[in-house]
Amino acid sequence: MKKLHDIITHQRTLYALAFIFTLIFVGVMHGYNMNHYPYYESDEGTYISQAWSVINMGEFTPYTYWYDHPPMGWVFLAGWIQMLGGDFFQFGTSVDTFRVCMLMVHIISTALIFYIVHRVTKNIFAAIFAGVIFSISPLEIYFQRRVLLDNIMIMWLLFSIAILFVKKISLRHICASGIFFALAVLTKVTAVMFGPVILGYIILYKTKISRVFRTTIWLLVSIMSTSFYILYAFLRGEFFPAKNGEHVSFIEALQFQMSRKGADVHFWEYGSDFYFALESWMNKDIYFIIIGAIIIVLSIIVAIRFKNIRFFLIAFLLYFVFLIRGGVVINFYILPLFPFFAMIVAIMFYDISTLFCKREGTRAMVMFVPFLAVCIYYGFYGPRIHFLRDETTPQSNAIEWIKKNLPNDSAVIIDSYALVDIRDPHNINDKTFPNADWFYKINRDVAIRDEKYHNMWQNFDYIALTHEMLKQIELDSHSLVRDAYRNSLPLAKWLGDRETYVNEQKFRTTNGDWAMIFRVNDVHHAQLLDSWESYRSTYINFDGANYGQVIDPATNTTTSEGQSYAMLRSAWMNDHETFLAAWLWAKNHLQNRVGDKLFSWQWKDDAVADNSNATDADEDIALALLFGYKLWDEEQYLTEAKVIINDLWEHSVIKINGRYYFLPMHERDADKWSGYLFNPSYISPAHYRIFAEVDPKHDWEQLATDSYKTLNEIGERYDNKIYLPADWYFIDKKYGRFSTANTYFNRNVNHFSFDAFRVLWRVALDAQWFDAKDAHEYLTHTAEFVDAYYKKNGRMPMILSKNGIPINDSHALSTDVGYAISMLYGESTDHAHEFFEKYVYSVYDVERAFWNEGTNYYDENWAWFGTGVFYNNLSNIWEINVFRDDNDITL
Structure with a gap:
């Protein structure tokens, strides 16, 4: 008697130790790094927000509840939060907190699997093996960690099954099984797929309770418990469809769910939902899927002899048929197969071991072999991303x-x-x-x-x-x-x-x-986007060897300026494809000068027509590359930009009498013996402030400061009555005095015209991006004359002398945007908006998304740039915060 007592005590101790070991093992597998992997998914947030709504709003969802799922799943989650004192952020984010709940659910499910398998086999190793198989694959862990209704449904389903495996089934067990099954269905309707199997087990199980009676009781309890969901819809008047869709309805939701169909192909064909889901599963653990499929086929064969696996195999196959039925299959739909697969594997291996091993100890050793093989593979060779990756x-x-x-x-x-x-x-x-x-x-x-x-x-x-x-x-x-x-x-x-x-x-x-x-x-950005798409389809080549080339159809030429405009505009429109095309064309065709990495300014007839550079294009390309780096995380763009920025300083920035000047071209080309050619419209302090961050060895900030000194000097001296600059100047090398540059051009460049207006746009960038005091003051000075002239004349001239006399009183869209920007900084912005509406916006063709006829390359660009600045829609992309998390978890 004492010996029997010792044996029983010993077995209970082993059972308890094995049970505890299994739960600790799966807890570690499931819990380690669970709040960092996998990433937070939409379904998780959906159910969490609905639990939050139950607690805080007294409603099933924060939005309209349309009966897409029964509510028991998130009611259960709400109960979890109540246990934590209502704190949704007890363990980090709300998803983190509920993933701890999923850990508890998983441990409970594992305990139930352990119990069921041990009841079937009476073998501890088989029970351990089932728990391990249920929890060890990265594929399983990927979905089991997530806050999904399927995981909760599986727990209720296993409760419903486990209670039928007690030593002696009574009526209360039948009732409890029905209630748990109803909870599973009320958590997720797909649980009904397992109903016929459970019902079949109840019918075939040998017990003193009448077969008809126990079957009827289970059905009644299950159906009545589930019917509370239908009753809820009835009481709210939302069971039947409403006229004119006045409210949601249970029937319509059911019809919607039943009508959801996947692609109209066989499940094994490319394009089916099942095919894509299978592809996703195999990417996470290919050997689990392949070996699992082999084991299922083997289990079908041996089920003829081993009746212990039949119940679990039929349940597995019924749900598998649901997956391949041709309807919608989301990748986490595989979850309900995992517990049944784990039990099939463990029970089948045990049953096979009974054929060859008569002694229980030997069977235990045989069961230990596959257990050890699985642990070795996943411990040393299998994917370990679920322990290492930080995705959240x-x-x-x-x-x-x-x-x-x-x-x-x-x-x-x-x-x-x-x-x-x-x-x-x-x-x-x-x-x-x-x-x-x-x-x-x-x-x-x-x-x-x-x-x-x-x-x-x-x-x-x-x-x-x-x-x-x-x-x-x-x-x-x-x-x-x-x-x-x-x-x-x-x-x-x-x-x-x-x-x-x-x-x-x-x-x-x-x-x-x-x-x-x-x-x-705002709505004005939509205009920028529409007009950009029209521009790129009209002016940018996307065919053959000249892919990315910007062509001015009036002259059939390409300039570094045109390429820079395309790069800047595509950056502001977040259009990487066009950006890359324009950049590669410029790099391959124009960035081939000897001695620097600046750009030849003109290309015609498939060759460089002028090898000189234009520094406004160079600085714009450099800025665009910096923007591209921030937008698209392309390190090469930053590297290329740094080279250009360095060469700009080394070859185009000079110092006279302690002041820096930004030349319009390479110093050797701008040098005219006693002085240099100078174009104020190439000055761009906003660019320089950004360049200073990536090129600290050069004093770009001082260049920005000195540039305002230069602009103000030009505005205040040299008989300038309008404060606006001329197109070009000559600056002497010794004193930095400005004089006419007409000698070097075949037109009069002493007036405010097609070049000079760009100063206002570039300075406005500095005002908008950096709120620079110098920028605001300069634009305010220019606005004094522009406002007064417009108020007096009701228009602005295309070309204006420094005395305020119109040289050409016609309109030019490009110079008009400069005037409009200047007026924004006057005493009242009313003039600015009136002028802009009258002379810029009014000539925009909404249907064709062009200004005027859309044939003037220069006007199209500057109407676009001007509109962007006028409505403050050209953001400083360099200010985009880019954070990269490369710090994965270390074991």
Whole structure:
């Protein structure tokens, strides 16, 4: 008797130790690095926000609840938060907190699997093996860590099954199984796929309870428990479809779910949802899928002999049929297969071992072999990305940046993972962002899209772009969110692992370990975008060897200026394809001078027509490259820009009497014996302030300061009555005095004209980007004359002498934008807006997206640049915050 007691005690001890070991093992596998991998996904945020709504709003969702899923899953999640005292941020972000909940759910599910397998086999190693198989693959961990209804549903389903494997089934076990099954269905409807298997087990199980009675009881309990969901819809008057779609309906939601179909191809063919899901699964753990498929085929064969696996195999196959049925298959739909696969593997290996081993100890050793093989493979050879990769820090940093930097009333398009963290006043600060809304609801929910935002993209301020959102923007080509994105520019970026490919212009992204903030521009930016697309299709070559060449059709020439304009405009329009094309053409055809990396200014008849450089184009190309580096994270752009910036200083910046001057070309070309040619419109202090950050060995900041001294000197001296500069000057080498440069040109360059107006645009950049005092003061001085002249004459001349006498009283679109910018800094902006509307905006053809006839290359560019500055829509892209997180977890 004592010996029997000792044996039983020993077995219980072994069972307890094995049970504890298994739970610790799977807890470590599941829990280590779970808040950093995988990235936060939209579905996680959806269910978390709905749990948040249950607690804080007393509603099932923060938006219209349309019966897409039964609510038990997020009600369960709300209960988890209540256990934590209502703190959604107990373990970090809201997703982090609920991933801890998923860890608990997973441990409970593993415990149930351990129990079921041990009840079937009476073998501890088989039970351990099942728990390990359920938890060890990177494919399983990828989805099991996430806050998904499927994980909760699996737990309830396993409860429903486990309670039927007690030593002696009674009526209360039947009832409990039915209740747990109902909870599974009320968590996610796909649990019904396992109902026939459980019901079949109840029917076939030998017990004293009548077969008809126990079957009826289980069905009644399950159906009655589940019917509360239907009753809820009835009581709210939302069961039947409404006339004219006045409210949501249970029936319509059910019809929608049943009508969701994948591609019209066989499941094994490329293009089917199942094919793409399988591809995704194999990318995460190819050997798990291949070996798993072999094991399932083997289990089908041996199931003829081994009846213990039949229940689990039928459940597996029924759900597998659901996956290949031809409907929608999302990659996490594989989750319910994992527990049944784990139990099939463990029970099958045990049953096979009984054929060859009569002693229990030997069977244990046989079971230990596959267990050891699995552990060795995943411990030393298998993927370990789930332990090492940090995919969530960029996303959580984006949330923090929004909370700390954006106004509380901002209308922000967000992914659902961020909704609770941004809206909850207990996270980071007390901002609540009532106008931060999930992109899916903005596109689909009438109350949000039409009533709140009036279906106008202009009503949004920012977009918090993510992997999931970008994919949906690509699919919804005519959506409100896409329109807002099309009219936005990046403000901040958080980039993850360098293996992740992100090309937001082409809607391409391979992983979700990144986040970006875009600022939505006003309606005038839409004009910039439309006119840019017309310009690129008209003036830029996208065919053959001259791909990226900008051609002025009036002269059939290409200039470094034209290439620089295309690069700047494509940067401001976030158009990487055109930017790269224009840059490569300029680099390959114009950047071939001897002694420097500046650009020959003119190309004609497939050859360089003038090898001299124009420094306005050089500095604009350099700035565009810096912008490209910030926008698209291309390190080579930064490297190329630094070389150009260095050569600009070394060959085009001179010092006379302690003052720096920026020459319009290489010093040797500007040198005219006793002095230099000088063009004020090439001066760009805003550029120099940015160059100073990447080229600290040269005093670009001082050049910016000295440039204003030069502009003010020109405005105040030399009989200048208008404060505006002339197109060109000659500056003597000894004293830095300015005089006429007419000797060197075949036209009169002593007037304010087609070159000089650009000073106003370039100085305005400095005022807008850096709020430079010198810039504001200079523009204010110019506005005194321009305002007075316009007030008196109601127009501005194309060419103006320094005495204020019009040389050519006709209009020129390019010079008009200069005047309009100057007027912005006068006593009142009314004149500026009146003038701009009359002479710039009025000649814009909305349908063709061109100014005037669209045939003047120079006017098209400067109308665009002028419009951008006039409405402050040309942002300093260099200020974009780019953060890269390369600090993965170290084991």
